[in-house]
Amino acid sequence: MSARRGVVIVGAGQAGVQAADALREAGFTEPVTLVGEEPELPYQRPPLSKEYLAGKASHDDVVLRGERFYEDRDIDLRLGRCAVGVDRIRRTVTLDDGAVLSYGHLVLATGTRPRQLPIPGTGLDGVLNLRTRAESEELRRRLESARKVVVIGAGFIGLEFAAACQAAGLRPVVLDIADQVMGRAVSAPTAAFFEDRHRAWGTRFLTGCGPAELAGEDGRVTGVRTADGVTVPADLVVTGIGVLPHTELATMAGLASDNGIVVDEYLATDDPHISAIGDCAAFPTPRGGGRIRLESVQNAADQARCLAARLTGAPRPYDALPWFWSYQGDLRLQIAGLLTGHDRTVMYGDEQAGKFSVFCFRGSTLVAVESVNRPADHMAARRLLAEGAGPDVTPDDVADPGFSLRTHAARRAIV
Amino acid sequence: MPKVTFVQQDGTETVLDLPAGTTVMRGAVAAGVPGIVAECGGNLMCATCHVYTGDGVDGRFPGVADGEDELLDCTAEPRQENSRLSCQLGLTDDIDELVIRVPGAQT
Numbered sequence: 001m002s003a004r005r006g007v008v009i010v011g012a013g014q015a016g017v018q019a020a021d022a023l024r025e026a027g028f029t030e031p032v033t034l035v036g037e038e039p040e041l042p043y044q045r046p047p048l049s050k051e052y053l054a055g056k057a058s059h060d061d062v063v064l065r066g067e068r069f070y071e072d073r074d075i076d077l078r079l080g081r082c083a084v085g086v087d088r089i090r091r092t093v094t095l096d097d098g099a100v101l102s103y104g105h106l107v108l109a110t111g112t113r114p115r116q117l118p119i120p121g122t123g124l125d126g127v128l129n130l131r132t133r134a135e136s137e138e139l140r141r142r143l144e145s146a147r148k149v150v151v152i153g154a155g156f157i158g159l160e161f162a163a164a165c166q167a168a169g170l171r172p173v174v175l176d177i178a179d180q181v182m183g184r185a186v187s188a189p190t191a192a193f194f195e196d197r198h199r200a201w202g203t204r205f206l207t208g209c210g211p212a213e214l215a216g217e218d219g220r221v222t223g224v225r226t227a228d229g230v231t232v233p234a235d236l237v238v239t240g241i242g243v244l245p246h247t248e249l250a251t252m253a254g255l256a257s258d259n260g261i262v263v264d265e266y267l268a269t270d271d272p273h274i275s276a277i278g279d280c281a282a283f284p285t286p287r288g289g290g291r292i293r294l295e296s297v298q299n300a301a302d303q304a305r306c307l308a309a310r311l312t313g314a315p316r317p318y319d320a321l322p323w324f325w326s327y328q329g330d331l332r333l334q335i336a337g338l339l340t341g342h343d344r345t346v347m348y349g350d351e352q353a354g355k356f357s358v359f360c361f362r363g364s365t366l367v368a369v370e371s372v373n374r375p376a377d378h379m380a381a382r383r384l385l386a387e388g389a390g391p392d393v394t395p396d397d398v399a400d401p402g403f404s405l406r407t408h409a410a411r412r413a414i415v
Numbered sequence: 416m417p418k419v420t421f422v423q424q425d426g427t428e429t430v431l432d433l434p435a436g437t438t439v440m441r442g443a444v445a446a447g448v449p450g451i452v453a454e455c456g457g458n459l460m461c462a463t464c465h466v467y468t469g470d471g472v473d474g475r476f477p478g479v480a481d482g483e484d485e486l487l488d489c490t491a492e493p494r495q496e497n498s499r500l501s502c503q504l505g506l507t508d509d510i511d512e513l514v515i516r517v518p519g520a521q522t
Binding site: 021025044046047050060061063064065066068069072073297298301325327332334375376378379380 | 437441444445446447449454455456458459460461462482485486488489
């Protein structure tokens with residue numbers, strides 16, 4: 001058998017496209033094939049719950065790269081195609097149109113899919129997820145005539161959608177089984193601030209309350225019955241209750257998965273010819289705490305660059321600092337670091353004016369900084385945390401009236 | 416259609432005909448111009464689409480607003496008089512040709 005050449009990337013989201021880009025950028029000359037399930041040019045997802053939903057960004061604005069980009073770099077785009085099987089011995093991937101692609105290296109960048117509500121009524125007309133461009137467009141259209149909107153799930157997507165409803169003059173109801181909005185993603189002070197602002201914009205929250213059933217008439221949704229027995233009227237229901245990693249292809253191929261496709265610090269699976277990157281990959285966190293899976297543009301793009309470097313002869317462990325953002329109404333939220341396990345927060349800046357940062361500590365070590373409308377704080381925090389300077393910033397430092405992240409970072413640089 | 420020339424540190428040039436209505440950042444990213452990272456997708460949340468403006472820019476774009484000004488202080492390469500975030504440079508039909516210099520680093 002001849003040596004297998006080239007890279008096949010399954011999944012054409014942020015991670016897959018960035019991997020193809022970074023391979024070519026690094027001078028990789030073997031064939032690169034990019035397989036995408038959706039029939040259109042690969043696009044960015046973050047604007048779908050923000051400016052695209054609001055009609056402020058066009059289709060062209062959200063594509064990741066133009067058509068010419070793929071042609072110029074000789075990247076073989078297979079759009080509207082699914083990978084249905086992997087033969088690890090022959091090193092081939094089979095697509096749903098019967099095409100068989102051989103690979104020297106296979107990259108799984110399969111992403112996630114929305115978790116479905118496990119209750120009756122989700123098939124009713126007017127019940128939608130917000131994951132794809134087509135769904136965002138459909139929701140934009142429906143917002144023109146919707147009168148009573150219920151959002152199930154108060155995470156980033158749910159609250160971004162609620163903000164879009166408010167901008168469209170609607171007063172949505174947001175349900176979440178947790179007591180705190182954005183529960184898994186932000187600290188208590190930041191969550192409380194966002195909940196207050198959303199209330200002021202006209203959103204009603206039913207927290208600590210799960211949906212039991214979606215009610216309908218003539219096949220159309222008419223309301224959400226909660227576990228407490230209350231029925232909230234609705235003609236549009238949007239669910240944003242998290243996502244699940246696409247691990248099926250990896251599992252079929254006999255690769256380990258555990259809340260994501262299991263990879264090592266080089267993003268390699270236990271098959272040396274197969275790697276996984278982006279939302280679907282469960283990787284060992286360099287900052288301790290076992291294996292994690294992150295859903296973010298930063299993680300997708302940085303893992304793609306890290307893998308491309310390895311495949312072109314410059315291997316290094318993945319150790320990028322995670323960061324995230326959300327955009328709700330006039331509030332830009334940026335998070336540097338992982339706040340998992342934090343046990344203390346210090347507020348910095350002007351919360352009343354909606355310009356502040358929340359410093360999150362585990363013990364006396366700074367682990368994350370959340371910034372609202374303070375992008376310079378965010379940039380400084382990223383630099384500081386990426387340099388491993390978390391232990392050098394104490395809660396007392398931040399509480400000092402003269403504290404500034406930038407001067408603190410600058411002082412470190414001089415010392 | 417505005418013609419935008421991106422000049423890298425090593426002198427390599429990429430010339431793009433970009434439609435009015437897009438931004439210098441979007442045009443660069445869609446075409447894969449190296450060095451325009453644009454991590455946040457144009458939301459004034461990072462400083463990774465930093466450029467130095469060159470010929471053809473005078474008075475063609477609105478001045479630097481507060482949010483952009485704050486971020487221009489956070490760029491990886493030093494801020495200069497002609498520093499801009501390219502996501503804030505909206506192209507119009509009034510612009511024939513522009514020269515944009517790409518800094519050596521964005522992160």
